[in-house]
Amino acid sequence: MDFQTSQSNQASQSPHTFQVDLRGLVDLLSHHLYSSPKVYLRELLQNAVDAVTARRAEQPGAPARVRVRTDGGGLRVEDTGVGLTEADVHALLATIGRSSKRADGIAAARSDFLGQFGIGLLACFLVAERIRVVSRSARAPDARPVEWTASDDGSYTVRTLPDEERREPGTTVYLTARPGAAEWLAPARVLELARDFGSLLPYDVTVDGETVGELPAPWDRAHPSPAARRVALARHCHGLFGFTPLDAIDLSVPLAGLRGVAYVLPSAVSPAQRARHRVHLRGMLLTERAEQLLPDWAFFVRCELDTDSLRPTASREALYEDETLAAVREALGGRIRAWLTGLAAGDPERLRTFLRVHHLGVKSLARHDGEMLRTMLPWLPFETTDGEVSLEEFAQRHPVVHFTRTVEEFRQVAPIAAAQGIGVVNGGYTYDGELVEALPSVRPGTAVAELDADTVTAHLDPVGPAEELALSDFLAAARTVLDPLDCDVSLRAFHPVSVPALHLDDRASRHERDRAEAQARADDLWAGILGSLRGGAPRARLVLNHLNPLVRRIGSLKEPDLIGTAVQSLYGQALLMAQRPLRPADSALLNRAFIGLLEWATHEEGGRS
Known part of the structure; x- marks a missing residue:
């Protein structure tokens, strides 16, 4: 490598200084860093308060005042803070990102400061086209005041001023509004922003003579x-x-x-x-x-x-x-x-008032905090077959605390379970199921069990063998009608008598039905895999109430078509009573049953006429 080539490489590797497009930087601040131009006043107040804090750290008896004045589209913020020398101005205001908080002698008190003077002052360009700073340092009493003037095009000037321009230490910032931003410097807006930002500031802050602070807090x-x-x-x-x-x-x-x-x-x-x-x-x-x-x-x-x-x-x-x-x-x-x-x-009493409104928040806390669950057990309300009561009260009444996973399941079985003396908690609401399951951990000896179809059926009175034998043909026809819907039929006697049929469909049967439907839609490979997962889960069950007069009359029907229509109607009515979402097959069945009943009624009417 010759000398000229080496010299050229050295020149190409020499460091360069980034050039900052101030207008582009201000646009970046306004659109991506700050949420609103209103932060300019907060930054000015922060700078003033920090300057006062810095001065009082060295001169505890120094005055602590911040005066904000509006003036025909302009703004002036004056403080009695530590002030700046000409060297400080060049170091802090002319260098983007430099902070007075890093200056010697102040670093030890840095935790007392709110912001960064340089970048904070830059935020004023969100509303100002020109910024003028006049400052006199409290650390250098013999130094003359210094003036820094900057425009939003990135240019600035620095000059020293005669002593009479500012006799006392501190800083005054003057803003000239940029076109379209004068509203941010209007007296009413400035006062509103100052009260919002500075109501708890520890110093004497005023806007056009009106006090901003509201101390004590x-x-x-x-x-x-x-x-x-x-x-x-x-x-x-x-x-x-x-x-x-x-x-x-x-x-x-x-x-x-x-x-x-x-x-x-x-x-x-x-x-x-x-x-x-x-x-x-x-x-x-x-x-x-x-x-x-x-x-x-x-x-x-x-x-x-x-x-x-x-x-x-x-x-x-x-x-x-x-x-x-x-x-x-x-x-x-x-x-x-x-x-x-x-x-x-x-x-x-205040706790009850609170829980009537916000029990959900306390339940959210209690599910992760055993001590809070134990404390709140006598107070937190739950929907149960005994009405709205606490888990503590409910557990005292029932040897086994049964619960459902969904609101639909609870609505389906609640009237029947209550009539048979089965205590059930609605675990379908947010957090309730988790809290019921956690009950034994905070109340030892409490038995908790998820309610299933077999439990409900076991509490219903069986029908005598002779009566069930007499209805065997009807029951066989009913099972044939509902078999395509994966629903079995059984006969029991239960209260209330006004309920003709009860549809029981627990989580296990729904899981099996979902698996079967997925298998039917899948290709051969997945159908085989899903088929291998088939278990012995029970199917849904329609329990007919032998005590209900309507069921007795339907059981005496002889026409197969009319029996099918009647069974479909009982099935649909039981689904609606449970407020369970209907599958397409269920909706189609309800439609057939309705049309079938209309045809039978009009046929009978025509025959009589």
């Missing part, structure tokens, strides 16, 4: 009595979230520097609906849509809290998922769990 204010405190918190909740809560739960995690309150919703919500909570970071509103703050089961509360340890994401509009947040989530879940336990022990 609602959960820290003194009240003459617990009742007065509940009323005050309920009023605050209504103004914040738009509802009057059933109750307010204090939240406190000292190790995470967290304080706040959880408000219990007054109406039921879906567990799938993501709860959104308001989180302040050292007094500044971080987000009002924190979804991962509480365990999934605590979907019945909305929270507002302040913390100094949770980590924000890059946009500072959400919480970063890390070990600290996981620990806080578990601790807050423990506070809500303790509140429930306290209600059960000391205020059962």
Whole structure:
């Protein structure tokens, strides 16, 4: 390799500096990092509060003020913070992504800061075409004020100013609105945003002379009595979230520097609906849509809290998922769990009021928490053949706690089971089946069994041999009619007498029917495989009630066609009574039975005429 080639290679490997398209970067921030241009004011407030915090760390007696003023399409934010020197301006404002929090002497207090000065100021270009910063450093009293002026095209200037331009340490930021963004700098909008973002800030913050802060925080204010405190918190909740809560739960995690309150919703919500909570970071509103703050089961509360340890994401509009947040989530879940336990022990009437609305959330918790299930057993409502009662009360009444897997099964057997003295719990609702199965683990000695067709049939009175023999032809015809539907027919005597027939179809029989239908649709290979899986599972069963007068009259019929139509009608009526979804074959049978009855009725009418 000759000298010229080597020299050329060295030149091609020399480092280059990235060129930043500021307008493109601002567009990226507005469309992908920040949810709304309104965050510009939060960033300005954060910078001002951080500057004040930095100065007071070195000068505890320094003034702590932030003044926001609107001025005909422009905005001015002035603080009494630590200020900047000319070197700071070049290092922090002219370099994208550089943070004053990394500066020497401040790193030790970094946990006290909310944001990053450089990238935060850049967010102002979401609403401004020009930014002017005038600052005087508290660390260098002899340094003159410095001015940094930047435009949204990426150009900026830096110059020192005469002493009279700013006598006291601190920083003033001036914004000039960009076309179409003046509404974000309007006085009413600025005041609204400042109150929303800065209501819990620890310093004196005003907008056009109006105070923004509302300290102490609602959960820290003194009240003459617990009742007065509940009323005050309920009023605050209504103004914040738009509802009057059933109750307010204090939240406190000292190790995470967290304080706040959880408000219990007054109406039921879906567990799938993501709860959104308001989180302040050292007094500044971080987000009002924190979804991962509480365990999934605590979907019945909305929270507002302040913390100094949770980590924000890059946009500072959400919480970063890390070990600290996981620990806080578990601790807050423990506070809500303790509140429930306290209600059960000391205020059962409030607990009943709560459970009438939010029993689903407590059941979700109890299925994973044996202690909570044990505590809530006397209170959680379940649908049973005894009405709506707790599992504790139900287990005391019945030696065996039977349950169904689906709501349809319960509706099918509930009237019959109740008449025969069989205790059944409807396990078809969300979490209920799991909780019934977990009952022996928290109530030793309790027998739990899933209800099946054989159990129900065994509790029905058999018919005498002579009576069943007299109806043998009718029963044989009925079995022939229903055999294509994989349904057997049996005769029993049971109450209530008004029920002519009962359709019993447990999970095992449905599984076998599904297997058979899949086998019929499959090719030869899969049909053979599915056929080998055929088991001895029972088929569905139509139990005819010998005590019912209609069944007795049908049993005396002699015409085969009329017997078939009558049996089909009884089968269809039993399906409808169970509110079970109809298969295509069931719908076709009901249609045939209806048409058959009409033809028989019109034929008889014609014969009489």
